[in-house]
Amino acid sequence: MKVASLRVENFRGFINSGDVKLKPLNFLIGKNSIGKSSFGRLWPLLHQGIQIGKRSPIVWNGDLVDFGSFDDVLSRYSEKKNIIFNFTLTKKQNTEILRRSFLHKSSLVKNLINEDIDVSLSLCRGGNEYTTLCSSFSIKIGETLIQNKFDKESKLESITINGVDINLHKSYITESRIGYILPEISYFVKINDQIVSAHSPMRMRLFRVLRDELHSRLTDERVHEICSSLKVICNKEELIEICRNLQHKYKTWQDFLKKAEANPKLLARFHEAVNFAASEYFSRDLDSFIKDNFSSVNYIKPFRATAQRYYRRQDLAIDNIDSNGSNLAFYLESLSTSKLEKLNLWLSDNLDLNVILDSEKGHVMIKIHDLTSNRIDNMADMGFGFSQVLPLAVQAWISSSIFARQSNRIDTSDKILVWEQPELHLHPAMQRKLTSLIAKTIKAAQKSNISFIIETHSQSMINEIGDLILENELKSDDVQILLFEQTGNNSETTIRSTGFNSDGELINWPFGFLAV
Template sequence: MRAIRIKNFRSILDSGDIKLNNINLVLGKNSSGKSSFLRLFPMFKQTVRNELRGPVLWFDDSYDFGNFSNAISRYATSDKNIMFGFTVDLPNKKCASEKCSDCFIYQYSDNLFCKNAEQASLDLYLSSDNNGTFLQKIKVKVGEYNISLKIKNRNDNIDISINNIHYDHILLKWRYNTKGILPDFVGTSDNPSKTVSQIINEYIGNNKEQFKYTEKDFRSLFFIKSSNSKDIYAQFKRKRNNNFAKLITESLDCNSPDFLKICDAIILLNLMEFLLFMDKSISTDFSKSYYMTPLRYSFARYIRNKELSVDNIEPSGKNVMEYIMSLGEDEKQSYMSFLEQSLDIYITVEGNDENKSIFIQKDGEKDNIIDIGYGYSQILPIATMLWDVANKQHKCEFSEIIVIEQPEIHLHPSMQSQLVNLFINAISISKKHGNPIKLILETHSSYLVNQLGKCIRNKLISSDTTSVYLFEKSKGITDITATNYDENGRIQRWPIGFLD
């Protein structure tokens, strides 16, 4: 995922494209709309992980947007839709691993709508009725194609248009109860695949038994290089060894109504396949995102040993101890080295079978985590999540995204600055695995902001890999300004009075 755009959502009328870099700072006063943006990540993560009766899950343990009427901006434009837009890269065969479960995307590289395009944008327009939230419109921009799918009411047939050409003779509806961002397509007996086969069967007639074909022959008709009917006809004529293609070009000319029906059906099949790719791609991005709440778990002196096997950190960080105990010896050594290099601390978990304690060693002394100040209990979940996610990376189309709200809470200014070491070291680890992570950090700490600038000035990280988004709210409406650090570590285009 390259960028996100939001319209008519809470105080954000239009965010513009929020492009995702390796480090993204989100800055602004309290109640300026920052959390509305940040908590979209856990919202969509839970959305794609659960089977829903609608397009989004508005509330869960780590976020709560209420419902559609709570989420839509009171200043929304007359259409009264909430829009969530996503820009994604199209498959470019970067990952060579046959074992990568996320590399399903390469099977779509030959799709009509993926050809000659590097990126695609998909905009979801949500509305509501007495039954809750429903998807009212999808807009897609990819290469030379502008695509629109829309309904007025929940149970309407979908009005589909591609470059202003309407495809209204094949009736399709949306059906929920699916995992992912988009609902399924449900068709009548005239769905696209059956439309093609019915027309072909008319021309096979009584010679069906003598007509030699395979399922592969039939399916190969659907791989077209252009949406122009004359181009499709010419492509069929070149398929001399395909009995279906031969039958079509011998029985029909390129302007006949039946051939145009076949073209429309094949184009719509390609469109549904492309939308499936977009759904899988966006869903994978959100399923590989991680969120850390602003108020994190308060460790106790003794923690009951649940003997859980844990492979990721919860948003509050309350399962850090179980995570550490689940690490193998080599992993534990790597984890301890990361903490020592980034924070100059060393962690041990000690105790009996029933109760365990976390001890922190620093400056030659070892103390229970609750005896050395609240700050370490707040920074440890962040450090653990960063190390965990950075080590899960491999050279693939998808990068993990980590969203952290106010990482500096309860930290002394010097440790607020030290947070930057954590971020840079985690990115460095992920780069060694071939795919740098993306961090989205909401902060009120000028020490963190200045330390990041200092690291840029000292060439520890490039200004090209950082972005800054300034959130300002005036008369109930959030304005988002995109800026960045220059090569000397100074943030450009600070608005006047932003820090007043």
């Protein structure tokens, strides 16, 4: 599954950002201090908490972005004290990718409802401003709404499914821990002064429905076996078919299926219990899907590292360019001769330059061959713009080229490239070349899906997009411009989506929006 849209509430300058769906090319445009950067940094924010141990669902202050603390992020325009993240997930169109995913994740709940899934996470302040807790999360799929609420100590307080309160019996001991972003809940009971793992109340609800209907000679262990095989969310008709195809051939089980098919009330009760039981595992699957989506985020800051004359050689395999481009030399040096040749073909086609690596006494030197002037010199002597554009161009190549990967692993994930003000220190002509490079990247990566999120003030880049659409080098449907607007000088920010028509003309463009 993929995250089709993202919405935040009570986040910095936004009371409600609205659901923002990404296209292959997304420009964030608006005046200074209106919230463009805050919104664009949501993707690296959600990425930076992936590979670290954490005590809160969100790491506000990390290696990529620094939002400070919960209090710094909570919108001053809202009276509410919760920050809400809402993700809409949809099934990928590529069924081959889905098939591979299920082979590697056999524990996944089988979701047969072909509707989008809404996951909403509500965060609150903990004991101090540097602690963030999950106050609730909900999952809506089809006609099923699952809601989990937690107290101020992160203990599970209640579970409701379609408004039905799932009784958390006092014998239950629950423990919540942070998964990627959603809490994972474990259940325990105390037996003879020992704490032992227990089935969840949702699972026991299904067990009781089956236990009441199946012959008493079928042991509890066999009933639990059947429960374990029903990790599925589906409609009533599909449920009967799925149950018939299970490996369980007990006569009492087959008799129950015939009875349920003939009895609408029994089928409804069984169907509800199956969906309830599956919801426990489904929340973990969704957490994993959201994590997979944000693991493919690559972010480059507005100020990239300046060129050095020499870089100390490091025997490293580097898969991507870091957020300030400081590892560019090490990435280039790790490429094989054939891969470097392919990169140079890409650079010459798009930016009229090549890179040349010289090694000397354990050091690496990057030289730039400017094909327009035929000048070859150390990048440190070629002007600041080359050191600023090269990390962007190389990252785009990595994301779109099958030749760029250091490993042989099949990578089916969608790519999200977040660039802040890529135009800084670039001549308008180079800005246009970079924009054309972005369009070619999108075209080259159509099968693997790539999205650019670009925060910019560059009129040259916007104009170039219109020209590329007019020349059929880019589809107008692949581009959106997110306009960040305020109704007054001290009011919340809203986001409005617009774009270009097939003639490369801006649609519903505010007069003077990019004027000085």
